[in-house]
Amino acid sequence: MKLLILAGGFHEKLPYEELRSLDLDIKKRNGRIVVGETENVEKLKRLGYSHLVLEYLGSFGLDEKLPFDPKKYIEGKFAARFKKLGFSGDFEEKKGKILGELNPSIETVDLKDPDTTFYFLMKDKTVYAGRLIHRIDPDSFKERESESRPYSRPVSIPPREARCWVNLSGIEKGESLLDPFCGTGGILMEAGLIGCKVYGSDSEADMVSGSRINLDYYGLGGEVKRCKVQELGKRWDRRFDAVVMDPPYGRSARVSGDEIERLYSEALDRIHEVLKDGRNCVFGAPKSIEPGRIVDEKKFLIKKRFEEKVHGDLIREVFVLEKI
Numbered sequence: 185m186k187l188l189i190l191a192g193g194f195h196e197k198l199p200y201e202e203l204r205s206l207d208l209d210i211k212k213r214n215g216r217i218v219v220g221e222t223e224n225v226e227k228l229k230r231l232g233y234s235h236l237v238l239e240y241l242g243s244f245g246l247d248e249k250l251p252f253d254p255k256k257y258i259e260g261k262f263a264a265r266f267k268k269l270g271f272s273g274d275f276e277e278k279k280g281k282i283l284g285e286l287n288p289s290i291e292t293v294d295l296k297d298p299d300t301t302f303y304f305l306m307k308d309k310t311v312y313a314g315r316l317i318h319r320i321d322p323d324s325f326k327e328r329e330s331e332s333r334p335y336s337r338p339v340s341i342p343p344r345e346a347r348c349w350v351n352l353s354g355i356e357k358g359e360s361l362l363d364p365f366c367g368t369g370g371i372l373m374e375a376g377l378i379g380c381k382v383y384g385s386d387s388e389a390d391m392v393s394g395s396r397i398n399l400d401y402y403g404l405g406g407e408v409k410r411c412k413v414q415e416l417g418k419r420w421d422r423r424f425d426a427v428v429m430d431p432p433y434g435r436s437a438r439v440s441g442d443e444i445e446r447l448y449s450e451a452l453d454r455i456h457e458v459l460k461d462g463r464n465c466v467f468g469a470p471k472s473i474e475p476g477r478i479v480d481e482k483k484f485l486i487k488k489r490f491e492e493k494v495h496g497d498l499i500r501e502v503f504v505l506e507k508i
């Protein structure tokens with residue numbers, strides 16, 4: 185099916201990599217507007233870094249007519265929504281023309297609870313038209329932000345980002361995911377919500393109990409145990425389909441750069457023992473860490489890496505490694 189996606193402006197690359205990880209074949213991109221094809225639309229409903237998943241109905245210029253027959257697509261009552269994304273034409277005039285062609289009336293329109301919603305994404309001198317399949321509800325992520333959880337610590341990446349990392353791991357519904365630095369359980373929660381079996385461990389007892397409290401609060405199962413990453417292979421007697429984690433960045437004065445590199449490299453060695461062959465490990469690391477010093481190239485292939493600003497002078501790299 186041909187789809188029109190409105191990606192979010194969260195990062196210049198990650199939203200598009202997330203789409204590819206969920207099997208969208210990207211054909212065209214104009215800013216945050218993406219046209220692509222997939223055989224599995226359902227899978228895109230788990231997106232974290234996009235806003236809208238639409239059936240693509242075509243694109244058209246300022247003087248062109250609608251590229252589709254609305255009657256063929258309207259089921260029940262309909263609404264039309266317009267989004268200006270750097271449109272260089274006369275917005276009100278173009279909107280008026282489109283509405284004229286859609287020919288709304290009191291009998292056919294319901295703006296509050298429509299059965300069919302058309303979206304018109306307007307950028308430069310082009311309008312991209314689509315019929316709504318799925319809207320990624322921002323409130324559903326807000327409910328899981330750090331401060332909304334019963335157990336909260338200021339160490340957790342935002343839920344939309346955690347969801348994106350889980351998606352980058354290539355994990356499928358029903359498969360198993362391990363976070364060996366689970367903290368308050370933010371990554372585990374996002375994986376649990378898309379139907380993965382989740383496993384977490386952490387060296388701190390309060391984080392372990394906190395993760396359990398949070399998973400339970402959001403109605404999710406999962407197994408969480410206290411375990412240092414250095415003991416992973418001994419404590420988990422199973423293999424996982426993906427590992428997604430956000431280890432400490434060693435910003436405190438007590439932790440030296442060498443120590444933090446040792447932690448990452450030991451963690452990756454132990455993860456190699458519990459991750460299935462050919463599967464992925466996604467993690468964040470401070471940019472100051474040199475990948476050559478933590479990733480053993482006989483064990484992992486660096487498939488992708490993305491840089492992002494976190495706050496202040498902290499720059500993080502997000503890595504996707506494949507187990508060889």
Ligand SMILES: C[S@@+](CC[C@H](N)C(=O)[O-])C[C@H]1O[C@@H](n2cnc3c(N)ncnc32)[C@H](O)[C@@H]1O
Binds near residue numbers: 340414
């Ligand atoms: C940045 S936090 C993880 C945040 C987590 N993603 C969340 O949603 O809350 C890093 C975690 O690593 C844990 N940790 C530090 N050293 C560890 C080690 N050697 N083995 C296992 N966990 C460790 C800390 O207790 C902390 O909870």
